[in-house]
Structure formats: structure tokens, C-alpha cells
Amino acid sequence: MKREKVVVSNRYGIHARVAATIVKEASKYKSDIYIEKVDDGMRANCKSILGLLALGASKGTILNLEVDGEDETDAFEAMKQLFESGIEENE
Amino acid sequence: MSKTFKGKPLSPGIAKGRLVFAFHVRSEGELPSEVGFVDEVRRFFKALGAARKDLELMKARISKSRMQKEVFDVIDVYLMFIEDPTFADFVVEQIRAGKPAYVAIKEYFNDYADRLSSAGDPYLRERAKDIKYVKRFLLNKLFQTEIDWEEVSGRGEILVAPFVSPVDIVNVVEKGIKGIVVEKGSETSHTSIVARSLGVPMVKLEDATEKLREGEVVLIDGSEGKVIVEPAEGYQERPVIFKEIPEKEELPVEIYANIDFPEEAKILKELGAKGIGIFRTEYMFLVRRDWPSEQEQERYIRKLLKHTGDLLVNIRIADLGGDKVPVYAEGIRELLDYRGIRFFMLKEDLFRIHIRAVIKAFAGRTLRLLIPMVSDAYEVRWVKKVVEEEIKSLDHPPDEVVYGAMIETPAGVLEIRKINQEVDFVSIGSNDLTSFMFGIDRECRLPEYLDPPNNMAIVESVKRIIRVCGAERVTLCGEVARSTKYLPYLLSSGLKKLSVNPAFIPELRSWLSEHLN
Known part of the structure; x- marks a missing residue:
């Protein structure tokens, strides 16, 4: 299992379209992909749009990114990069 | 009768x-309480499939229609709600535990809706409504009780x-x-x-x-x-809007269109409009789920310019506030207290993003910039100063910027002399002016005794503005501009330019040609 801290850098946090982008990316991989808010331990499945929305993660929230599964190396890199890039919301 | x-x-x-x-008529009470696991799971997936198919179909149709895509971006998100893997897992598990599918669906969505509504974030509260809508949509499929x-x-x-x-x-x-x-x-x-x-x-x-x-x-x-x-025989059906257009004879009055979406500009020439009296930029804020970036705003305005050809275009600075507060901005206190340009004067950073997008979209052209809700000449000077500063920082500025003021408050009417000295043209926003003039809700109809010739408050305001600015520089917008109760008084006062919703142009043209030619 791979685990590392990432930060939400989008202006309005994880709102619907950002969540949709995360789900689309996470769904490409077989691994289980979770994020967990460091401050209160709330977790969300990155393949679940409602779970991500319900996190209510605003800009600056620190998250633990956890990836576990057969393609975890690729999945972890892709997800980490997605968070670091600030998750481009443009279509 | x-x-x-x-x-x-x-x-x-x-x-x-x-x-x-x-x-929707049937209630869930009519459902059997005992459910077999396999049958119920099958029923659930059938409903899920039907919902997904409907939404996909909707998406396909919309992409072919001339509707604004942003309005329906929401369908994509709905699709993701129902395709959420945790959703199907949860429901199947609950059915295995003996619950009917509809109970499981409700539990799942209600739980998320509650969590989002209690988040204290207006954006998430709004998403809770989306969740409830999707829940209803699915339940309707399950019970087959939708329209x-x-x-x-x-x-x-x-x-x-x-x-x-x-x-x-x-x-x-x-x-x-x-x-x-x-x-x-x-x-x-x-x-x-x-x-x-x-x-x-x-x-x-x-x-x-x-x-x-x-x-x-x-x-x-x-x-x-x-x-x-049971209408009486004499009542004529009027052709639905865009299809039949009366002959385009020359009228002594110029008609312009107030539009909300870039696509609407495509039909203006056919309708005989001289141009766009107001392009309401606020819709690029309202049909979204977050603040549009500078690039997105510029793209939106460029899309409009693709359809306008040589038509005159007045771009109005977004008139936010009042009944036009984007859901994601409900937390911004200033937006509840102030409207139009006064909101942006308090949120200069948001204004600079907005105005840069507008200026950039008009690179190498004449920008006719309409300022909403002007009550004082200072507001115009403030806008000019910011626009000039921003223009200096750009490589490709507009050829020229022409300023206009929307007069839609009694203060604007009374201060018109000073305001007029700062602008090149004036547009009267009659809907808001009527509302503020009489202290009556925008959505409400005036009692008849407040109409002319008995009450001349609006007519006198328009006359005053024409007297000060000159008829060539004045356009009347909104409901009054197409009201047959007002038009005789206004036209005899020298009013020459009207701007209305494109849907009303055919009606207005035929009335004018009947009464003026």
C-alpha cells in the first residue's frame, strides 16, 4: 500500500466538477484509492463522487492519499500528480 | 362559459x-413489503439502467439542440451520482439484509443529502438538492411513476x-x-x-x-x-415565437434585443433587430457551479462575438445581486446587500477578472460597455479608471471603449445630468426602475391605477432622460418598452430606441407598424 500527504489547492476545494475529475481518473485503476482528511480522519473513496463531495474539503485541506492494489504504483503516481497539478477543471 | x-x-x-x-401518482405504499433478493436486485438494476439511459439520451439531444451546454452540465454529475460504485454496493447489501430497494436508495441518498446540507457551505447545500432530485428520478424509475x-x-x-x-x-x-x-x-x-x-x-x-x-x-x-x-372563439392563437416573423418594413423606431446566451444572437437578424441592446453577462455566472475563471469568461464572450457579425453589441457588466446570486456565492455578504456595479466596487478583485475578460474578448474592436444600476456619476468614473488601468497592461486592447449607463434607480433618474456627462449612451432598465419607483416586487404586476395616463412616474422619468441626453443616446429596455399602455406616451415624447427579449420582437414589430406607419 502506498500512502502520502497531498493538499487541496483548488480555489473552491473539492466541488462537483473537481470531484468528477478525481472519479474519472481513479476509475481507470483497479486499486482501492482513498483520501482521508488529516484533521478529522474522514475518509472518501476516490471512485465515489458523493463520498468526495461529502468530505467538504476546502482549499488548503491536507489529505492522506492511500492507494492499495495490483496497479498501485501507476495509480498512486497519477493521483498524486492530479492533486499536485491543482486539478484542472476546464473542459 | x-x-x-x-x-x-x-x-x-x-x-x-x-x-x-x-x-407522479403512485405511492410507495403500494409496494409489496416482502421482497425476494434476486427479484429485487434485478428490479434495482433495471431502474438504474433506465435512469442511466434517460440521462445519456438527454445528453445526446442537448448536444444537438441550441441549448446552452452549461445549463445541462448538471446531467453529467447526475450520471456520476448513479454510477457511483459505492451506491450499487450499498443497495445490494441492504437488499440482501431484507430491505426493499426503494428504502435502500432513500437511505443512501438521504444520508449524503443530510451530510451535505449540514456542511454549512452554501455550495454543498445546493448539491444536496441535486442529490434529492436524483433520488426522486431513480425512485420514479423503480416505481415507474415518472411523467x-x-x-x-x-x-x-x-x-x-x-x-x-x-x-x-x-x-x-x-x-x-x-x-x-x-x-x-x-x-x-x-x-x-x-x-x-x-x-x-x-x-x-x-x-x-x-x-x-x-x-x-x-x-x-x-x-x-x-x-x-373554454376560451371564446375570437381569441387568436399567436404563433410560437421564433417561427413566424412579420414583414420587415422599415419602422421609425429601432428595435434591439436583450439576450442571455451567445446562441440567441444567431436569430437576431431574422427578427429584424438592429443589435443587442443588452448582453446579460450574468448568466455565465448563474448557470455554473463555481466562479468562472478569466479565460472561461473571455471564451464565453468570444462565443457571442462569433454570432454577432456587424450587429451593434452592448456588453453589460454582470448585474449580480438581488435575485441574481449564484449558488456558489451565497456566502458573499456584499452580494446580498448590494447589486450591479456597487457589488463589484466592493469586490474589486472579482471585477478586475471580469473586466479583463471582457476587454480581451474585444481586442481590436469597439467595446460598448454598459454599467448596471448606475445611481451616481462617481460609479461611472470608477469603472472607467479600472478599465483604463487594465487596458494599459494588455498587448491587444480594444480599438475604443464606449461607455453606457443603465438607469434603473430613481437616484439615477434624478442624477442623470451628471451621469450623462460621463457616458456616451444611456439604457433605461424599466423593470427595476418600476420596482424601485413604486416600491413593488419585480415579479408583481402593478395595479391599474398606477398605469398611464393616471400615473406618469415612469413616463416622466423617461422624458426627463431624453430631454437631458437626447433621444439618439437613449434606449428603453424591459417590459415597459413593449407595453402598449406606455408606448403611445413614450413614442410621442421622442423615444427612438427600444430593447426587448427577442421572443417579443415579432409582437412589438407588428404593433409598431400598425400604429406608426
């Missing part, structure tokens, strides 16, 4: 037809429903429904915007499903907000 119900106009035009009721479009024969009928979603309205058009009566809805709702852009008359009538009866012949007047049961 004919009988008239007075409601609220949501989308103009007149349509006559037999009433067809279409709404049953198979049963609606459609063509030539008037639909009555408690509520019509923006998703339903695509079906309305495909079925050839001529008009809609709803119990709930507002002028600014997405459904109304879609109805207007598709030319389907729509009226809001409270308790319509109780006041009206299935099969009755009614005439609905979407311009006046009337529903007339």
Missing part, C-alpha cells in the same frame, strides 16, 4: 389545446404538472406539447430559460392541478400569465 385564471408569465406566446395532466411520456399523446396539448424539470422539458418539445402550466417555477429558473429559448409558452398557476381539469380546452397566454378555460 369561459373562465380566466391569472397566474404568472414564465415564457411568452399564446397556445391553445386540450389539457393533459402528467405527474409517463408514452401516455402523453402530446401534439397540440397543454401540459399541466406540479413541476417541470429542465430534463422534462426536452420531452415536452419532442412530444410537440404546445404549452405548459406549472404550479412551481420562477422566471429565472433553468426550466423557464429553456422554455423561452425553445419558444414554448409557459404560465405558473398555483394549485393548477386542482383548478384545472384534464381534457378541458384552454388557452394559455405566456405573455400575460393567463389561463383561459
Whole structure:
């Protein structure tokens, strides 16, 4: 299992379209992909749009990114990069 | 005996037809309480598939129609809600534990809706409504109790429903429904915007499903907000908006269009409009789920310019506030207290993003910039200063910037001399001016004794503005500009330019040609 801290850098946090982008990316991989808010331990499945929305993660929230599964190396890199890039919301 | 119900106009035009009721009737109480696991799971997946198919179909149709894509971005998110893997897992598990599918669906969505509504973030509270809508959509599929479009024969009928979603309205058009009566809805709702852009008359009538009866012949007047049961013979159906346009004879009055979406500009030449009196940029804020970036705003305005050709275009700075507060901005205190330019004066950072996008979109052209809600000349000077600063920082500025002020407060009318010295043209926003002048809600109709010739407050205001600015520089916008009660007084005062919703242009043209030529 791979685990590392990432930060939400989008202006309005994880709102619907950002969540949709995360789900689309996470769904490409077989691994289980979770994020967990460091401050209160709330977790969300990155393949679940409602779970991500319900996190209510605003800009600056620190998250633990956890990836576990057969393609975890690729999945972890892709997800980490997605968070670091600030998750481009443009279509 | 004919009988008239007075409601609220949501989308103009007149349509006559037999009433067809279409709404959700069966309740979940009729369902068996004992459920077999396999059957119930199968039923759940069938509903899920049906919902997904509907949404996909909707997406495909929308991409072909001339509707604004942003309005329906929401469908993509709905699809993700129902395709969420945790959703199916949860429901199947609950069914295994002996619960019926509908209970599991409700539990899942209600749980998320509760969590989002308690988040204290207005954006998430709004998403809770989306979740509830998706829940209803799925339950309707499960019970097969949604508007049953198979049963609606459609063509030539008037639909009555408690509520019509923006998703339903695509079906309305495909079925050839001529008009809609709803119990709930507002002028600014997405459904109304879609109805207007598709030319389907729509009226809001409270308790319509109780006041009206299935099969009755009614005439609905979407311009006046009337529903007339068993109308007298003389009542003429008026062709639905964009289809028939009266001959384009020359009129002594220029007609412009107030538009909300870039796509609407495509039809203006056909309608005989001289140009765009107001392009309301606020819709690029309202149909979204977050603040649009500078690039997105610029793209949106460039899209408009693709369709305008040599038409005159007045771009209005976003008139946010009042009834136009984007859901994601509900937390911004200033937006509740201030409107139009005064909001942006308090949020200069947001204004600079907005104005840069507008300026950049007009690189190498003449930018006619309309400032909303001007009450004092200082507001115009403030805008000019910011615009000039921003222009200096750009490589490709507009050739020229021409400033206009929207006069829509009594203060603006009284201060018109000083305001006029700062601007090149003036547009009178008659809807807001009427509301502020009489202290009456925008959505409300004035009692008759406040109309001219008895009460001349609005007429006198327009006359004063024409006297100070000169008729060439004044355009009258809004409802008053197409009101046959007002027009005789206004035109005799020298008014030369009118700007109305494109849907009303054919009506207005025929009235003018009858009375002026």
C-alpha cells in the first residue's frame, strides 16, 4: 500500500466538477484509492463522487492519499500528480 | 362559459389545446413489503439502467439542440451520482439484509443529502438538492411513476404538472406539447430559460392541478400569465415565437434585443433587430457551479462575438445581486446587500477578472460597455479608471471603449445630468426602475391605477432622460418598452430606441407598424 500527504489547492476545494475529475481518473485503476482528511480522519473513496463531495474539503485541506492494489504504483503516481497539478477543471 | 385564471408569465406566446395532466401518482405504499433478493436486485438494476439511459439520451439531444451546454452540465454529475460504485454496493447489501430497494436508495441518498446540507457551505447545500432530485428520478424509475411520456399523446396539448424539470422539458418539445402550466417555477429558473429559448409558452398557476381539469380546452397566454378555460372563439392563437416573423418594413423606431446566451444572437437578424441592446453577462455566472475563471469568461464572450457579425453589441457588466446570486456565492455578504456595479466596487478583485475578460474578448474592436444600476456619476468614473488601468497592461486592447449607463434607480433618474456627462449612451432598465419607483416586487404586476395616463412616474422619468441626453443616446429596455399602455406616451415624447427579449420582437414589430406607419 502506498500512502502520502497531498493538499487541496483548488480555489473552491473539492466541488462537483473537481470531484468528477478525481472519479474519472481513479476509475481507470483497479486499486482501492482513498483520501482521508488529516484533521478529522474522514475518509472518501476516490471512485465515489458523493463520498468526495461529502468530505467538504476546502482549499488548503491536507489529505492522506492511500492507494492499495495490483496497479498501485501507476495509480498512486497519477493521483498524486492530479492533486499536485491543482486539478484542472476546464473542459 | 369561459373562465380566466391569472397566474404568472414564465415564457411568452399564446397556445391553445386540450389539457393533459402528467405527474407522479403512485405511492410507495403500494409496494409489496416482502421482497425476494434476486427479484429485487434485478428490479434495482433495471431502474438504474433506465435512469442511466434517460440521462445519456438527454445528453445526446442537448448536444444537438441550441441549448446552452452549461445549463445541462448538471446531467453529467447526475450520471456520476448513479454510477457511483459505492451506491450499487450499498443497495445490494441492504437488499440482501431484507430491505426493499426503494428504502435502500432513500437511505443512501438521504444520508449524503443530510451530510451535505449540514456542511454549512452554501455550495454543498445546493448539491444536496441535486442529490434529492436524483433520488426522486431513480425512485420514479423503480416505481415507474415518472411523467409517463408514452401516455402523453402530446401534439397540440397543454401540459399541466406540479413541476417541470429542465430534463422534462426536452420531452415536452419532442412530444410537440404546445404549452405548459406549472404550479412551481420562477422566471429565472433553468426550466423557464429553456422554455423561452425553445419558444414554448409557459404560465405558473398555483394549485393548477386542482383548478384545472384534464381534457378541458384552454388557452394559455405566456405573455400575460393567463389561463383561459373554454376560451371564446375570437381569441387568436399567436404563433410560437421564433417561427413566424412579420414583414420587415422599415419602422421609425429601432428595435434591439436583450439576450442571455451567445446562441440567441444567431436569430437576431431574422427578427429584424438592429443589435443587442443588452448582453446579460450574468448568466455565465448563474448557470455554473463555481466562479468562472478569466479565460472561461473571455471564451464565453468570444462565443457571442462569433454570432454577432456587424450587429451593434452592448456588453453589460454582470448585474449580480438581488435575485441574481449564484449558488456558489451565497456566502458573499456584499452580494446580498448590494447589486450591479456597487457589488463589484466592493469586490474589486472579482471585477478586475471580469473586466479583463471582457476587454480581451474585444481586442481590436469597439467595446460598448454598459454599467448596471448606475445611481451616481462617481460609479461611472470608477469603472472607467479600472478599465483604463487594465487596458494599459494588455498587448491587444480594444480599438475604443464606449461607455453606457443603465438607469434603473430613481437616484439615477434624478442624477442623470451628471451621469450623462460621463457616458456616451444611456439604457433605461424599466423593470427595476418600476420596482424601485413604486416600491413593488419585480415579479408583481402593478395595479391599474398606477398605469398611464393616471400615473406618469415612469413616463416622466423617461422624458426627463431624453430631454437631458437626447433621444439618439437613449434606449428603453424591459417590459415597459413593449407595453402598449406606455408606448403611445413614450413614442410621442421622442423615444427612438427600444430593447426587448427577442421572443417579443415579432409582437412589438407588428404593433409598431400598425400604429406608426
